[in-house]
Amino acid sequence: MFNNFLRPNKHYMSWPVIALLDFVTIISFENIFYPFQNQGLSVVVSWIFLLFAYVIPYELIVSQLSLTFDNQSGGLASWVRHGGNDTLGYWTSWMYWIQSVPYIVDVSNSVIVSFSWMVLGNNTLGDRMSTFEFGLLTFIIILAFILLENLIKNSLEVLSLIGGGAMFIMSLLFVLLAGYALMNGVHIATQPFNWGSFIPHFSLKYFSTTGLLIFAMSGAELAAPYIVQMRDPKHEFPKAMWLLALMTAFLTIFGTLSLSIFFNANAIPHDFKMNGPYYAFSLLGTELGVGKLLMYIFAVVQAIFMMAQLAVLLDASSRVFAGDVADKFMPSWLTKKNKKGLPVNSYLMTTGLSLFLLLLTGTLPDINTIYNWLLNINGIVSPYKTCWVFFAFLAIRWRAKDFHSDYVFIRNRKLALIVGGWCFLFTFVCATLGFIPQDANFGTKSFDHQLLMNFITVLILFGVGFLLPYLRKRELNRNK
Template identity: 75%
Template sequence: MSWPVIALIDFVTIISFENIFYPFQNQGLSVVISWIFLLFSYVIPYALISSQMSLTFDNQAGGLASWVKYSTNDTLGYWTSWMYWVQTVPYLVDVSNSVIVSFSWIILGNNSLDKKMSTFWFGILTFVIILIFILLENRLKNSLEILSLLGGGAMFIMSVLFVVMAAWAVIHGHHHIATQPFNWSSFKPSFSLNYFSTTGLLIFAMSGAELAAPYVSQMKNPKRDFPKAMWMLAIMTGFLTIFGTLALSMFFNAHTVQYDKKFKMNGPYEAFQLLGQSLGMGKSLMYIFAVVQALFMMAQLAVLLDASSRVFAGDVGDKFMPKWLTKKNKNGRPVHSYTLTVGLSLFLLLLTGTLPSIHSIYNWLLNINGIISPYKTCWVFVAFVAMRLQQEKFTSGYVFIKNKTGALIVGFWCLIFTFICATLGFIPQNVAIGTSEFNHQLWMNIITVIVLFGLGFLLPWLRKREAKKNGELDMDLNAE
C-alpha cells in the first residue's frame, strides 16, 4: 500500500465534515485559534509519535494494546485493549444516530425529525441499525472495504468542495458573511470554564492516528513512507478543521450559534442547503450531502465494529480474557465481542431514553465521546513515554525527536493535556450550570464512565472462574 492511501484510510476514520460543527458551536470563531494551536502542539506530535510506535511494534496484532503491553506489562496492555474497545461503544451509538438523522433529511428534506419521531422510536431504530451492521459484518465478506471506499472517499470530496464553494460564493458576491463583526477580536479565545471543558471534543475530533498501525506491514518501505502518511494526515486534518470552520462562519453567525440546541445534529445539512441556495442550486447539494453522510456513517459503523473487536481480541494476555469472548467464526471475526457490543449499546440507549428530546440525546452522546475517547488516547502517550524511558531495548525504523529528554517532554505534555481535557469533559455542554438537566447529564456522564471502564475488572475474574472450571491449574491467573 502506498503512503497516500494509508493517509486517506486513516483520515476518513478520524475526522469528517460533521466533526467541525460542535467545536464551532461551543467556541465560535475562537476555535480557529484552538485548531491552529492543537495542530502544531498536539496533532503533528501525535501523528509522528504514532509513526514511531507503529514502526517499533510493526509485527504485533493488537495495535495500541500491543504498544502498551510490550513497553510496560501485560496488565496495562489488557486495560488498554479494554478501554480501546469500550470507548467505541458510545461512538457506535452516536454514529447509528447519525445514520437515522441523515435518512430523515433524505426523506423529509428538513430538520423536523424531532417532531416526527419520539425518543423511544429513535432509540429502537438506533439499536436495529447496530444489529443489522453486526449481521452484515459476518455475512458479507467485503462489506468493510466497499463501504469505506464509497463513504470515506465521497465524504472527503464533499468536505473539500464545501470549503472551496463557500469561498467562491462569498468572493463573487453570491453570499454575505453571516458572522458579524468578522474581525480579529472575533477570533480571540475566551478562557472560560466552557472553553476548557469543550476542548476534549476537539481531541475527540482529531484523535485516532494509531488506527493506521495495522497497515504498516502492508507497505513496501514503511520506514521511509509511513511518516509521510502521518504528515499528510496532519496536513489534511489541519486544512479541514481550520478552513472548514472559516467556511462555516460564512453561513452561520459564530456569535449566536451556541444558542441553537439543534445545530450539532442538523448543522451539516443546513450548511449545504444554505450553500446550494446561495449558488441557485436549491436543495440539491443538501440531498447529495445527506446521501454521502449516510454512506460515510455506515462505513464508520463497519470500520468501528471490525477494528475495535479485532484489537480487543488481538493481543491480550490469556489470563485476562475469557476464551468464549475471543472465539472467532469462520471469517475470523470475534463474534462474542459483537454480542458484548450489543449489550453495552443497549445500556447506553436505555440511559439516553431518560433525556427529553432527540437533539439532547445527540448532544449528550457527543459529550460522552469527548470524555471517553481522550482517556483512550492517553494510552498512546503512556506507551511512548514508557518506550523512550527504556529506548535501548527497542529498535525502530523512525525516531520522533532523537533527543531522549526532548521526546519525554513532548510525550508527557501530550499525556497530561489529554487527561485534563478528558476530565473537564464531565461538565455537561450547552446546559446551564445548576439546573436539573445539568445535574441529570452530569450523573449520566459519571455513571456511563464507571460502567464502561469498570466492567474491565469483570473479565479477568470470569477468566479465572473459567480456568478453574476447565481444570487449568497450571495457569498463572494473578494480575501483575
Template identity: 75%
Template sequence: MFIMSMLFVLLAVWAVMHGHHIATKLFNWGAFKPSFSLRYFSTTGLLIFAMSGAELAAPYIVQIRDPKHEFPKAMWMLALMTGFLTIFGTLALAMFFNAHHIPHDFKMNGPYYAFQLLGESLGWGKVLMYIFAVVQAIFMMAQLAVLLDASSRVFAGDVADKYMPKWLTGKKDKTGRPVHSYTLTCGLALFLLLLTGTLPNINSIYNWLLNINGIISPYKTCWVFFAFVMLRMHQDKFHSNYVFIKNKTGALIMGWWCLIFTFICATLGFIPQEAEATFGSAAFNHQLIMNIITVIVLFGLGFLLPWLRKREEKREMNM
C-alpha cells in the first residue's frame, strides 16, 4: 500500500508537469489556512487516529532480532513514511479534487476516484483504479488479520492472568493464542455492525465507522501516554534498554502535553461530523447517541474484565 501511495504521488506530479489542470489552487495563503469551527476541531481526533497504531507492534517486539536497536529505527521509519504521505499525498489529491467541492462519498471511495482520475489523465483508462482495488483488498485483509492477532496477543500477555478472566485466556490453540479472545474481538465487531444498521445508507455507515475511530483510538492512546507518564514518574522502579527521552522533566512535560491534547481531541470527536448532521437535527442526535453508546460499551468492557477476574480470585480463595 505504501508503494501504491508513493506511485500516486509521483505520477500525480508527472501528470501536472505534462499539462494536467490542477483542481485546487494550492499556492496561496487561503488554500492552506484552515476554516476554524467546532466541526473542524471535532475532526482532530481523526488526525491522531491516522498517526496512531504503532502500539499494535508492542506484542511483536520480543520477536524482533535486536529490539533495543531495531524497534526505535522501525518507529522512526514509520513516522517518516506517515508524515511524507500525509503531506505530499494531500497535495497530490488537491491536484485532482477541488477542495471546495469534494464528493459526498469521498471518505469511502476517494482513493478509487483518485486513481481513476490519475489513470484517465495519463491516458491509461481505469487500469490504475483496478490495480489499486486489488492491492486495497489484500491490504484490508492483512490489516484485519494483524488487528485481530495483535489484540488477541494483548489478552495473552504477561499480565493476562492478573486482569483477564480465565474463560477468556484459558483455552489456547497450538500456537498459544487464546481462542476466546478472538471470539470476543469478533463479537465486538459484530456489535458495531449491528449498531450501524440504524444508519440510512452504506456511505453513512462507512463515515460513522471511520469517525468513531477518531474517538476510540485517541482515548486508547491516552492510556498509552498515561502509562508513559506513570512509568517516568516512577522510573527508579523500572528498567528499560530503550528510553525515548532521557531527561525526566522533559519526558513528563512531553507526556502530559500529549495526554491532555489527545484527550481533548478524543472528546471533541463525539460531535457528529457529517454535513447532514446539523446541530439539533435528528441525524445529529442519532449519531451522538451512537458515539456515546459505543464508548461506554467498549471502555466499560475494559473495566468489567478486571472486575470479573477479581471475583474469580475471591471465589478461588474461598474454595
C-alpha cells in the first residue's frame, strides 16, 4: 500500500517523493550546526523570521514558476530565458551549475566524515588523514557516483526516498529524545537560557553569516525538472512545497533548541561544523544510557543521506545546464546525451571543476579548515544563484498577460512584485556579505588568505562561463 502511494504509476513521481527529493538537497540535520555556532541561540529567531518572510514565499514562488513553465526541461534556466532573454538564460544555467560544484565537494567531504565515524567512532580523522588524501578520496567519491547514476536505474529516486525519509526520522528522534532527556533531569548547557539570549545582536558578522542560512534553506527549484514526471502537477507540486516548508521549519527551529540542551552556545568546539552532529548523538546516547549506539545509527543514516544528496545534485544540476540553453551559447559536445538520456559530458565537466576546487583547498592547513571554508563558499555562490529565482518571478509578474500558470502566488500584482523584490534584494545582500571569512579573525594571515580564496573562487567559477560561448562560436565557424 505504502509503495503504491509513493509511486501510483511507474511513469509518475508522487508529491511526497518530490518533497523528500527536495528535502534531501535543501537541508539536513548538520545544516543547523554551523548557524548555531555562528549566531548562538539568537539563530532561532533568525530561522523563524526567514521561514515566514523568505522560505514560504520562496517555495510558493517556485510553485508558480514550475507550473508556468511545466513543459520546459531546464528548470530555473528556462524560467529566466523565457522571462528575460537567451543571454540571461545562459548565465542562469551557468551559475546554477557552478554553484553546485562547491556543494558537491562539500557533500562528498561529509560522506568521508560519516564513514570515519562509523569506522573510528571518534573525531580523529584529521589526525589520520592528510589534506591531500582527503581531497583525493573526495574526488574518487564524485567519480563513483557519476558511474552509479549511469549504471543503476532509478538510483536517484531510491536514494532520495531512503535518505530523505531516514534523515527526517533521525532529526525527529533527536528532538523527541532531547526533550525526554530534559524532562528527566538533564540540565540545559546553554546559559543563560532566557528571552534575552534569543535576541539577535545585529553586526557585520551577524549579517555575513545569514547567507549560510539562505544556503541551508534554499534549493526548492531543483525539483522543477521533475515536474513533468508528476501525475497532477497543478495540485501536487504546491503540496510538495508546503510539506517541504513544514519539514524545514521543524528541523531548523526545534533542532536548534535541542542543540542548546547539550552544547553551550557560548563555548562551541572548533570542529563543531564538521563533527557536531556526531557529538550530539554521542551525548544524547550517553544521557539515555545506550552509549554510542545512536551515534553509529546516525553515521549510517548520514552516509546514505549525503550519498542521496550527491546523486540528486549531480543529476539535477547537469540536467539544468544541458536541458534548455540557447544553441548559440553551448558547444554541441557539452549538451550531448547518451542512450539513457543522461548528459554525460556535463557530468564530466562538473567533475573537472570539482577537481579545481579540491586543488584550491590544498592550500588550507587542515581538514577542518577545508570543511569550514567550503561551507562559507556555499554561503556566497548559492544565494547568488537563488537571486535568479526571484528575477524570473518578477519578470513573469511584470508581464503577467504573457504568462499563464495553473497556480498563482499572490494574485495582487503589485504585492507580488513587492514580495519578489524583497526576496531578491535580501538574497543578493546576504550573498555579497558572505565574502567576509567567518572562521578567521580580522587582520590575521588566515583571514586574508581565505578572503583572497573567496574572491578567486567566485571569479573563476563564474568567469569560466565566458569561455563556453566563445567555444560555441568557434564551433559554428568551423561548421560553416
